[in-house]
Amino acid sequence: MLELLAVILFFSYIFYLRNYADLRTISEKEEAAFSNGIELFLNNQFDEAYQYFDSKVKTKPKSSIAYLYRGLSQKGKNNRPEAFYDIKTAVSLDDDVYKAHLELAKMYLEEQDVESALPAFSKAISKAQETSPEPYHWRGKAHQEMNMLAEAQADFDSERRILAQISNEKNRSSTVKTPFFDKKLIVSSAMVLFTSALVVAVIKNAESIHFPYFVAVVSAICLGFVEPHKGWLLALLQCFLIVTGYFLLTDPPQNTAVRELENFCLYGSLVLTFVASFLGGFMKRALHMQ
Structure with missing residues (x-):
């Protein structure tokens, strides 16, 4: 009986850690799992990145992150219609991924479709929850395109505020050591x-x-x-x-x-x-x- 109890406790604990103790969202876990492909994209190796994420889309057709980075790779290859399709699909698969909303809004802005870009930027800001200054920066640019200078200035002020917060947190974490x-x-x-x-x-x-x-x-x-x-x-x-x-x-x-x-x-x-x-x-x- 003790042996059975020990086995049940051990594997229950592993199952808990593997499936419930990790509080990251599915997309956050996928982003960490796809780090090799993301690194290819960041290094401007768009052909290799596209092949990597194309294979991920085929094996995980419900993956918002796979579609997002396949679309960004297509954009890097200047295949804009395909990029639009993939990024829109990424948004539809997981509405909480702020990067997908941001990249979709940037593509609208590049196409001079500012009226479509602004709500997409606002959605990215909402989903980012003050963790990234980038959506504010790009919405500020969109406001400038529409000559909405007061709104643009407010966005750029928010961008600077978040950058200052991130800098302060980094400084604080570098000086405060976690006790043993x-x-x-x-x-x-x-x-x-x-x-x-x-x-x-x-x-x-x-x-x-x-x-x-x-x-x-x-x-x-x-x-x-x-x-x-x-x-x-x-x-x-x-x-x-x-x-x-x-x-x-x-x-x-x-x-x-x-x-x-x-x-x-x-x-x-x-x-x-x-x-x-x-x-x-x-x-x-x-x-x-x-």
């Missing part, structure tokens, strides 16, 4: 109390070395998932608590064979705790990169 013993690490340390008690309980009730080793590995992998960069500290704490709990809170077995079995389980679990915590951290970082 943060709240997350303290909460994770509390979890180690449970996992250590579980390992000790399994060692005392084990009929072979396999189940204690399995529980030690699973618990340490979870620690690595929780703290991929500080898992070694949690592993060290778990080893300390396992040894302390075993020798101070349990009675030594009188039977020599049982004592030897528990020793094998105890010291083997300590070694596996360190190995598995690094494995858990590696798996967490690998999932985060996908």
